[in-house]
Structures are given as structure tokens and as C-alpha cells.
Amino acid sequence: MKNILRLFCVAFFVVIVGLGCQYVDVEAEGSEAALKEQTTGLDSAPDNLGLDSNLFTKADFSKFTGKTTNNMASLVKSNGVSNGAIRMTYNTSQAGAIWSNVGGGNYIDITKRQTLSMWLYFGPTSHIESGGFGDGMAFVLQNSSDGENAFAHKGSKLGIGESLGVWGMDDDSTVHDVQTVANSAIQHSWALEFDDHTNNGGTPGGADSFDKNVNGSHIAYGYPADSKTYNYVPYGFLTGGNYFTQNHTSVIPITLHDGNWHHLSIVWDPVTFQAQFAFNDKNRDGTNTSNPIKFSSPVIDRTEFGVVPDNHLRWGFTATTGDDFQANLIALESIPSSVEGDVSTSITDVTQGNSNVSKDGNVSSNDQLSINYIFKYMSGRDSWQNIHGDINLPKNITYKPDADGNIGTITYSTGVSYPISASQLSGTKISGYALPESLLDDGDIATISINGVANSVASDTVVASEHTKFDSDNLISNVDTPSFTIKKAGPMGLTLDQSNISVSPNTDATITGTVYYTDGTPVKNSSITIFTTLNGETYENFLMSDDEKTGRFTFTIPAKDLTQDTNTLEFLAGDPQHNLTPIVKATVSKKGELSLTVNKAYEFGDMNNVSESRLISRKGNWDILVNDGREAGPDSKWSLSASTSGLTSSGNKFNGDMIFRNSNGIENILTGNNVNIASGVKNQTGQQITNIASDWDNSDGIFLRSNGLTPAGQYSGEIDWTLSDVV
Numbered sequence: 001m002k003n004i005l006r007l008f009c010v011a012f013f014v015v016i017v018g019l020g021c022q023y024v025d026v027e028a029e030g031s032e033a034a035l036k037e038q039t040t041g042l043d044s045a046p047d048n049l050g051l052d053s054n055l056f057t058k059a060d061f062s063k064f065t066g067k068t069t070n071n072m073a074s075l076v077k078s079n080g081v082s083n084g085a086i087r088m089t090y091n092t093s094q095a096g097a098i099w100s101n102v103g104g105g106n107y108i109d110i111t112k113r114q115t116l117s118m119w120l121y122f123g124p125t126s127h128i129e130s131g132g133f134g135d136g137m138a139f140v141l142q143n144s145s146d147g148e149n150a151f152a153h154k155g156s157k158l159g160i161g162e163s164l165g166v167w168g169m170d171d172d173s174t175v176h177d178v179q180t181v182a183n184s185a186i187q188h189s190w191a192l193e194f195d196d197h198t199n200n201g202g203t204p205g206g207a208d209s210f211d212k213n214v215n216g217s218h219i220a221y222g223y224p225a226d227s228k229t230y231n232y233v234p235y236g237f238l239t240g241g242n243y244f245t246q247n248h249t250s251v252i253p254i255t256l257h258d259g260n261w262h263h264l265s266i267v268w269d270p271v272t273f274q275a276q277f278a279f280n281d282k283n284r285d286g287t288n289t290s291n292p293i294k295f296s297s298p299v300i301d302r303t304e305f306g307v308v309p310d311n312h313l314r315w316g317f318t319a320t321t322g323d324d325f326q327a328n329l330i331a332l333e334s335i336p337s338s339v340e341g342d343v344s345t346s347i348t349d350v351t352q353g354n355s356n357v358s359k360d361g362n363v364s365s366n367d368q369l370s371i372n373y374i375f376k377y378m379s380g381r382d383s384w385q386n387i388h389g390d391i392n393l394p395k396n397i398t399y400k401p402d403a404d405g406n407i408g409t410i411t412y413s414t415g416v417s418y419p420i421s422a423s424q425l426s427g428t429k430i431s432g433y434a435l436p437e438s439l440l441d442d443g444d445i446a447t448i449s450i451n452g453v454a455n456s457v458a459s460d461t462v463v464a465s466e467h468t469k470f471d472s473d474n475l476i477s478n479v480d481t482p483s484f485t486i487k488k489a490g491p492m493g494l495t496l497d498q499s500n501i502s503v504s505p506n507t508d509a510t511i512t513g514t515v516y517y518t519d520g521t522p523v524k525n526s527s528i529t530i531f532t533t534l535n536g537e538t539y540e541n542f543l544m545s546d547d548e549k550t551g552r553f554t555f556t557i558p559a560k561d562l563t564q565d566t567n568t569l570e571f572l573a574g575d576p577q578h579n580l581t582p583i584v585k586a587t588v589s590k591k592g593e594l595s596l597t598v599n600k601a602y603e604f605g606d607m608n609n610v611s612e613s614r615l616i617s618r619k620g621n622w623d624i625l626v627n628d629g630r631e632a633g634p635d636s637k638w639s640l641s642a643s644t645s646g647l648t649s650s651g652n653k654f655n656g657d658m659i660f661r662n663s664n665g666i667e668n669i670l671t672g673n674n675v676n677i678a679s680g681v682k683n684q685t686g687q688q689i690t691n692i693a694s695d696w697d698n699s700d701g702i703f704l705r706s707n708g709l710t711p712a713g714q715y716s717g718e719i720d721w722t723l724s725d726v727v
Contacts, residue, residue, distance in 0.1 A: 031091050031325060033128040038090040038327040041121040042076060045085040046261055046284060047469075047476060048119065048331035051075035051098075055106040055335060056316070057148040059097035064153040073098040073317075085121065088137055088319035088328040095160045096328070099148045099316035100337075105381050107312035107337050108141060110302075112379050114268040114336035116315075117476070121329035122196050122256040133257050134197035134324035136217075138164045139266070140224075141313045142189035143305040151318060152224070154184040162199040162210045165318030166191045167224045173204030173241035178230040181244050185224035186318075188306045192221040192266075192277070196256045196326060202233070204241030209233070212245040217256045219279065220248035221297060223304050250295060254279070257326065268336075273299050286478035287467045312337075333476040339380040341439070343470055343477040346372045347394070347484065348449075350538060351531055351574070359482040364580045365456040365489040366572055368531075368538070369397060370408075371481065373448040373468070377439035382474055385438035389470035391430040394463050394481050397452035399425055402536030403564070408450035412437060420450065428466075456489045456582055490579025491518040494571055499586045505593040509557045511586055515544065515573045516551050523551040530555065531572040535564055544573075557588065565590055592629030592682075594638055596723040599623060604704045609712060613656075616704035624692040626723060628682045636682035637726035640692060642702070642719050643674045649713030656706040658719070663700050670702070674722065677702075 051074075061069035073096035077084030088096035100106035108114050123133060144150040152159030152166055159169040166189065168181035175181065196217045201208030212233075214220075222229050231245045256262070263282035268275050274297050281292035305313065319328040347357040350368040357363055371393055377384050393399065399407050401422035411417040418436050435446060455461075465483040469476065496513040503509045515528055525544035530553060532539040539561075544553045557569070567588040573581045603619040630636045647654035657671040668675045678692045693701060702719075 034091040034325045034327070036128055037123055037325075038076070038087060038329070040124065040259075041261075041327050041329045042085055042087075044261065044284075045121075045329070045331050046119045046286075046333075047471065048085065048333055049335065049474070049476065050084065050332075051086050054104050055101050055338070057099050057101050059099060059149045059151050061095065061097075061149075061151060061158060063146070063149045064151065064158060065156045069158070070094070072096040073319075085119075086317075086330040086332070088317060088330065089321045090325065090327045092134075092321050092323060092325045093160065094321045094325075095151065095158055095165055096319045097151045097165055097316065099142075099150065100314050100335075101148065102312055102314050105337055106335060108268060108315050109270075109311055109337060109379070110268065110273075110308065110313055111270050111311045112268075112340065113270060114340060115334060115342075116264075116266040116268075116336060117333035118264050119261040119331040119333070120194065120264055121261050121327065121331075122194070122258075123327045124257065124259040127325075132197065132324040133326045134321045135161055135199075135319075135326070136164055136194045136196040136256065137317055137319040137328045137330070138166045138194065139192040139264075139315070139317055140166050140186060140189055141191075141305070141315050142186050143308050143313060144187045144189060146186070147314065150186045150189075150314075152185050159184060160320035161207055161322030162197070163207075163320060164191075164193055164195065165320045166193075167210065167246065168230060168244075169207065170209060170230075170244040171205055171207045173235070173243070176232060176242060178227040178232055178244065181230045182225050182227040185229075187225045188304065189224050190221070190300055190304060191224050192219070192275075194219055194256055197322070197324060202235075202243055204235045204243050206243065209243040210246035211248075214248060214251055216253055218248070219252040219254055219293075220250060222247065222249045223301070226304060249298070252279075252293060252295065254293065260284070261331070273302060275300065282478065285467070286469045288480055335474060337380060338382045338474045339384045339472075340378040341380070341384050341475050341477070342376045342378060343479050344374045344376075345468075345479045345481045346374065347482060348372060351572070351580075352578070357482060357484050360484065361482070362485050362487055362578075363454050364487050364574070364578045365454055366580045366583055367454045368533075369452050369454055371397075371450040371452065373470075373479065375435070375439060375446040375448075375470075377442060377444040379442050380474075383438040383440045384444075384475060385473055386434070387438075387470055387472040388432065388434040389468055391433050391448070391450075392466040392468050393425075393428040393430070393450060393452070394466050394484075395428050396455045396457070396461055396463050396486060397428075398455060399428070399450060399452040400536075402451070403568075404536075407452075408448065410435065410446060410448045413443070413445040420448070453583070454486045457486050459488050461486045461488075487578065489582065490575070490577070492516070492573060492575065492579050492581040493518055494573045494581040494584050496571065496584055496586050499584075500589070501586070502589045502591055503559070503562070504591045506559050508559050509562060509567075509588045510554065511557070511569070511588075512552065512554050513571065513584075514551045515553065515581065525550065525553070527576055528553075529574050531574065533570040534561060535568055539569075562588055562590055592631060593627075594630060594723060594725050595627045596640070596721055597623075597625040597627060598719075598721060602719070607706065609709055610706075613708065614706045616706060617698060618696075618701065618703065622693040622696070622701070624677075624721075626678075626680065626690040626692065628680075628688040628690070629686075630682050630725075632682050632685050632688075634681060637679070638681070639679040639724045639726050640677045641674045641722045641724070642670055642677050643672070643722075644670045644717055644719050646671050647704075647715035647717040649711070649715040652711045652713060654704075654706075654715045654717075655708055655710040656704060658702065658717075659705045660702050661700050665699070667705070669705075670719070674720075679726070
């Protein structure tokens with residue numbers, strides 16, 4: 001009697017599970033609780049690329065079912081939210097599949113490095129109402145003949161529930177062949193599953209046994225259409241029938257439905273034919289997490305995909321639910337066939353020989369630093385365009401503009417560069433910075449370099465990493481600057497003998513100073529390096545000389561480098577132990593220049609050859625300009641004098657002299673004499689120009705005085721002008 005009762009109970013259990021079989025026609029039925037959970041996920045969707053209908057295609061399930069069957073995959077937004085997300089499922093007994101449009105240029109090129117970045121959402125920690133979760137999603141690479149309509153199916157039945165729309169179907173207890181199960185999977189495929197429902201029933205034909213040896217939510221991967229993925233398990237001698245389990249590869253237990261968006265990074269390596277994964281590698285704001293789950297697939301068997309046209313694999317997602325509902329959502333950040341790009345950061349210590357500052361490395365107080373953001377276009381069919389972001393720079397650094405008011409540059413590998421104005425900086429943030437050019441071709445690089453000086457700190461100071469997100473039309477990238485430590489200011493000092501000096505035009509500037517240790521330790525000159533900047537630009541670094549007195553140095557700036565009226569020079573000294581002095585400034589002002597502008601040729605009038613003395617007037621333009629750029633004041637005097645050796649024509653000397661006649665009619669001979677012509681004083685600010693001849697009339701100025709008969713001819717000579725800075 002006991003045996004009969006036991007057999008009856010088993011039979012009754014089989015009937016109940018059979019009624020709950022998960023392979024059914026898919027229908028979308030409304031549920032208030034399911035809709036609320038979907039909306040909650042959408043409300044918190046991260047920034048993403050949306051769902052371009054030209055790049056993705058929804059699978060048409062009617063190709064298998066023969067009737068209109070809902071594919072729940074769609075770009076969905078909740079009210080007031082601009083981002084939205086790709087909704088795969090949200091209610092019970094649903095299926096969703098979305099595939100890259102290979103013909104439209106969206107694919108995985110297995111011959112190139114390809115990066116996929118995305119966010120996944122699996123629902124809250126617990127349902128608003130009671131019940132379990134089901135069933136999850138799968139990321140799939142496939143070369144199925146079903147193409148953009150691929151989905152696990154057997155005849156007109158779709159594989160939902162434990163199949164996740166990609167694995168084979170175990171809904172027939174009379175099937176004994178693992179190949180039959182594999183035939184119902186997506187063919188020529190590889191899948192990474194995010195399974196959120198443990199199917200460990202172990203009932204013949206119950207479609208609930210793939211996770212027989214797995215506990216809880218998990219990540220795993222494998223080949224859905226490979227018969228070795230499945231195990232045949234006979235149920236029992238008395239009851240008959242059988243079920244199938246799944247051979248999971250690299251099972252990783254994980255909590256999926258916790259109300260959070262989970263970031264997933266996938267990198268395809270064409271050299272090793274492997275995929276590297278990082279799950280939960282980013283926080284909601286894009287910053288790196290401290291404990292990401294990282295793993296790599298074994299070498300993927302290329303033959304599993306068959307012949308891959310043009311080496312382009314289709315990629316996409318499948319998702320299913322059975323008796324339990326779940327909001328399965330996706331937010332994409334990259335499409336590698338469009339743009340495969342990389343953004344990285346680095347910090348260069350200019351003071352320490354342009355050395356790279358490694359993560360958790362050290363810099364010295366007052367070191368000149370360059371904060372760099374490097375954009376590299378690696379491959380793709382589109383230009384990487386409209387790249388922009390709020391750049392968050394490391395703190396405890398002083399970002400000061402150069403002489404042109406810029407704090408940095410962006411330089412392209414083509415050689416083109418653009419300045420970055422200090423006006424764009426507020427605190428340590430450059431808001432809304434947009435790259436001025438797109439990156440177009442493989443290997444194109446753009447580098448943003450922001451210049452700063454590490455603050456002088458009294459104790460070792462850790463500078464935290466700073467996060468920046470760069471958005472664009474076809475790629476969202478997140479980068480973090482390396483954290484580092486500013487070492488406390490060393491016990492060194494530097495003084496200058498003069499911090500403000502003036503030099504005459506075309507004159508070198510020489511500056512002297514002293515370097516010392518505050519504790520009185522003697523300075524070994526040849527071990528001390530002096531670092532200098534001139535007008536905001538790195539200038540010359542030099543070792544102090546042992547030929548000078550202890551701690552003393554002399555530095556000369558050539559006149560050609562003093563390009564400004566007022567030049568700013570900065571000094572910083574350092575020793576081999578990376579002790580640095582504070583920065584000390586000096587200004588070098590150029591005295592204004594006094595110069596003369598004269599014509600190349602002056603003329604006198606014609607004359608008839610007569611015996612008596614005559615005065616010959618000037619002819620044409622006799623501009624004689626004194627240019628005075630000196631400081632205005634009573635001491636800024638000048639004088640102009642002139643002389644000549646006389647006039648000649650074909651060896652004949654002019655019988656007479658060049659003379660200067662003043663306003664009183666007094667004549668002075670210039671021939672052989674240096675005669676004062678004019679004098680003045682600088683009494684205006686800025687450039688003052690005096691035209692000497694502008695006050696001359698027909699009775700004063702420079703003339704020729706003939707002394708009698710002169711052989712006919714055209715006479716010429718030179719006037720020697722002397723402009724003097726009168727003290």
C-alpha cells in the first residue's frame with residue numbers, strides 16, 4: 001500500500017510540472033507590479049547611446065511561430081527621463097531578442113580589437129509583490145542562418161524560461177539525444193549568460209533542469225549549439241523519461257536583481273581569440289569600483305561559428321521569463337564597429353625630466369606637471385565626433401595661465417594644435433570642453449595637456465584620482481587620473497640678488513642668486529639643478545657650477561629671448577633627493593629704444609654754373625624721424641648730429657659745402673664736421689616720433705653752399721647721422 005501511494009504522489013507531481021511547462025506561445029500581458037519595476041529601472045538608467053534602428057534589428061518571431069508573436073525588446077523611456085534603456089522583458093512568459101544589423105555596419109570584427117561597454121539591470125532586490133525572478137539575459141555572438149531573427153526554437157515553439165532564448169530546449173521527456181537539444185539552440189553561437197533563476201527541478205520534460213548542479217544566480221558561458229554543452233540524465237526505472245542538464249563553463253555566483261545597474265565591459269582579443277570580461281567594474285557615476293569581477297574566456301573555437309562572412313559576427317541579446325517576471329534592461333555605451341576608441345590619462349612631471357607619474361607615485365612640491373587626456377581612434381566605420389565632457393582636474397595643483405592666457409593645449413597627431421584658455425577653468429573643472437576636431441582614421445590621436453604646478457605642502461599630501469566622462473555621438477568613455485602623493489617641501493631656499501632689473505635694447509640680462517639649506521647644510525653646487533621658465537614657458541635647466549662660491553649661481557638670458565617689454569622669469573632649485581625650493585620670480589624690463597629713420601636718398605635742386613657763391617635748396621622728401629620708445633621724463637634726452645665727406649661727380653669734387661642753417665641764419669659746415677642738427681626730450685608716454693625736417697622752411701635746415709664755378713655733372717655723396725641718448 002505504501003508503494004502504491006508513493007507512485008501516485010510521483011505521478012501527480014509530474015502532471016503539475018507539465019502544466020507549468022515553460023515552452024509556450026509568447027504573449028505580453030500587463031501587470032501593474034511588473035510595469036512599476038520596469039519604470040523604476042528606467043528612471044535610473046545611466047547615460048547611453050539608445051537604440052538606433054539603423055544599427056539594430058528586433059527578431060521577428062513569426063518566422064518560427066507562424067503568427068504575430070511579441071518580441072518585447074524595445075527602446076523604452078519613462079516620463080521625464082531622457083536616457084531610457086533597451087527593455088528586453090518585464091512580465092511573465094516573455095521573450096526578447098535584439099541583434100546587430102550587420103548589413104548596416106554593426107558587427108564584431110573578429111580580426112580587430114573590439115570593445116563593448118554597457119549597463120545591465122535585472123530588477124529590484126525583491127518584487128513589489130511576492131514571487132521569484134526569471135530568468136535573465138544572455139549576450140550572444142552568432143553566425144546563425146536565422147540571422148537577425150535568431151532565437152532558440154523547436155518548430156513553432158520558442159525557447160523561453162531556462163533557455164534564455166539561446167540555449168537548447170528540454171521540453172520532451174522522450175528525447176534521449178543531446179544533439180536534438182543542441183539543434184533547438186541558436187546555431188553557430190557563443191553565449192554569456194546572466195541567469196537569475198535556478199532551474200534545478202530535474203523533472204522529465206519539465207524544462208527546469210539546466211542548473212541542476214548550480215546554486216543561485218550566476219554568470220557562465222558556452223556554446224549553445226554544441227551537443228557537448230548538454231548531459232542526458234535518465235529519470236528513473238519506474239517512472240521512465242529523462243531530462244538534460246547543462247555543462248556551465250566558469251560559473252560565477254553573483255547577485256543580479258538588487259535594484260542596481262551593473263556595468264559590463266567586454267574586450268575581444270583578435271590575437272588570442274578570447275574575450276575578456278569585467279562585471280561590476282564601474283559605479284553608477286562611471287568611476288571605477290574597487291572589486292570588479294574580471295574573467296577571460298578560454299580560446300573560443302572559431303569552427304563553432306562556421307564560415308564567418310567578412311569576419312563579421314552578429315552580436316546581440318536574448319532574454320526570457322517563464323512563470324516569474326523580471327525587468328531585463330540594457331543601456332549601451334559603445335558600438336565597436338562604429339567607433340573603437342580608447343581614452344586614457346597620464347600625468348607627466350616636467351620638472352623631473354618629463355617622467356611619467358605612476359599610480360600612487362610621488363611628485364615634489366612645486367614640480368611642474370602636465371595632466372594629459374589621450375584619445376586614440378583604433379578602428380571603425382564612422383568618425384569619432386562631438387567628443388565633449390566636464391574635465392575634473394586633480395586638486396592640490398595650481399593651474400596658472402601662460403603669457404597668452406592659456407592653461408594648456410590639445411594637439412592632434414596631424415600636427416594641428418589648439419590652445420585651451422584659462423577662462424574655461426573654474427576651480428579645478430573645465431566645464432563643457434568640446435574637442436575642436438573629430439578623429440577620423442585608424443591611429444588618429446588627440447592629446448589634451450593641462451599645465452599646473454604641484455602645491456608646496458608642509459606634509460606629504462595624497463592627491464586623489466579624479467573622474468571624467470567623455471560623451472560623443474557614438475562612444476561614451478570614462479577615465480580616472482592616477483592618484484599620487486605630493487612630497488612635502490624640502491628644507492631648501494632660493495633668493496635673487498635682484499628681482500626687478502632693466503636692460504637696454506639688444507642687451508643680455510644677467511641674474512645672480514643664492515641656493516641654501518635651511519638647516520645650514522653646505523650646498524654642493526654641482527649637485528643642484530636650477531629650473532627656469534620664461535614668460536610662462538619652460539626655458540632652461542642648468543647645473544650650478546663649483547667654480548662659483550658655495551650656493552651662488554649666475555644666469556644670463558640672451559637679448560633675443562627677451563621678447564616682451566616686461567619679461568617674467570621663474571627660478572626653482574632642486575637636489576638629487578628631490579628636495580625643491582619654492583618658486584622665486586624676477587622681472588626683466590627692456591628699456592625703450594631710441595632710433596632714427598631716414599630716407600635712402602635726399603636731393604638738392606639744380607643750379608647754373610656761376611662764379612659767385614649761391615645757396616642751393618633741398619628738393620623732394622626730407623623726412624628725418626627720431627623714434628623714442630623710452631620712458632617719458634626730463635632725463636630722456638636725445639641729440640641728432642650730421643656730417644659728410646662732400647659730393648663728387650666722375651672724380652670731380654663739388655666746389656662748395658653741405659651746410660646746416662639754423663633759424664637764426666647761422667650756417668655750420670657739415671663737410672668734415674659733425675654738426676648738431678636737433679635735440680629733444682621724451683615727454684610723452686608710448687612711442688614718440690619727431691620729424692626733424694617738418695619745421696624747416698626755405699631759410700633753415702640743410703642746404704648746399706656753392707663757392708664758385710663747378711664742373712657740370714650729377715653730384716652725390718653720403719650724410720652720416722648720429723643719434724645720441726643724452727645723459
